[in-house]
Amino acid sequence: DADVTQTPRNRITKTGKRIMLECSQTKGHDRMYWYRQDPGLGLRLIYYSFDVKDINKGEISDGYSVSRQAQAKFSLSLESAIPNQTALYFCATSDSLAGGPGTDTQYFGPGTRLTVL
Amino acid sequence: GQNIDQPTEMTATEGAIVQINCTYQTSGFNGLFWYQQHAGEAPTFLSYNVLDGLEEKGRFSSFLSRSKGYSYLLLKELQMKDSASYLCAVRASGGSYIPTFGRGTSLIVHP
Numbered sequence: 001d002a003d004v005t006q007t008p009r010n011r012i013t014k015t016g017k018r019i020m021l022e023c024s025q026t027k028g029h030d031r032m033y034w035y036r037q038d039p040g041l042g043l044r045l046i047y048y049s050f051d052v053k054d055i056n057k058g059e060i061s062d063g064y065s066v067s068r069q070a071q072a073k074f075s076l077s078l079e080s081a082i083p084n085q086t087a088l089y090f091c092a093t094s095d096s097l098a099g100g101p102g103t104d105t106q107y108f109g110p111g112t113r114l115t116v117l
Numbered sequence: 118g119q120n121i122d123q124p125t126e127m128t129a130t131e132g133a134i135v136q137i138n139c140t141y142q143t144s145g146f147n148g149l150f151w152y153q154q155h156a157g158e159a160p161t162f163l164s165y166n167v168l169d170g171l172e173e174k175g176r177f178s179s180f181l182s183r184s185k186g187y188s189y190l191l192l193k194e195l196q197m198k199d200s201a202s203y204l205c206a207v208r209a210s211g212g213s214y215i216p217t218f219g220r221g222t223s224l225i226v227h228p
Binding site for chain 2: 033040041042043045056058088090104106107108110111
């Protein structure tokens with residue numbers, strides 16, 4: 001079974017619709033992240049959470065919101081989707097307590113391909 | 118802020134060796150990661166460097182020079198399945214402590 005899962009895997013929606021992307025993890029990690037990936041632009045951080053009660057904006061948070069419902073669940077919402085939010089969205093987790101080399105190595109979910117028409 | 122630079126695309130021949138470079142500028146360096154990403158799939162962790170020198174893991178090696186703001190990923194005995202994007206990510210000390218990703222290098226391996 002996958003350690004980091006995302007639902008849905010693909011979604012096509014219309015401008016103005018509210019969309020929620022969900023992420024669940026069984027790795028027991030405390031830190032979770034949402035990224036978007038656009039061709040030629042790499043991975044850009046939208047929001048991150050270091051604990052259930054901790055939510056922080058990333059590089060490109062405008063137009064997005066998040067909810068950390070539990071240690072294992074982190075959802076991303078687009079309140080009113082627009083076409084330039086068409087992208088591949090990744091959830092990731094990391095373990096702040098791993099220690100040693102590579103602490104905070106990120107583990108990514110399979111991605112959600114979102115198309116906003 | 119951080120500035121991370123990688124070549125956009127590289128091509129190489131099966132069985133050969135390829136070196137993918139990453140240069141960075143950051144205030145307070147605290148580690149560099151390499152990830153591999155096949156088209157349409159999730160990035161997966163390859164290597165981590167925080168001290169100068171070479172880290173070897175089978176066919177893949179990663180090198181870091183902190184004074185030069187430079188890293189490379191070396192892939193030996195290339196296989197067709199190595200065709201993927203390779204992402205360099207740099208972590209700065211202070212702030213969120215979250216790595217910033219470069220735009221990635223698309224490697225095409227041909228027979």
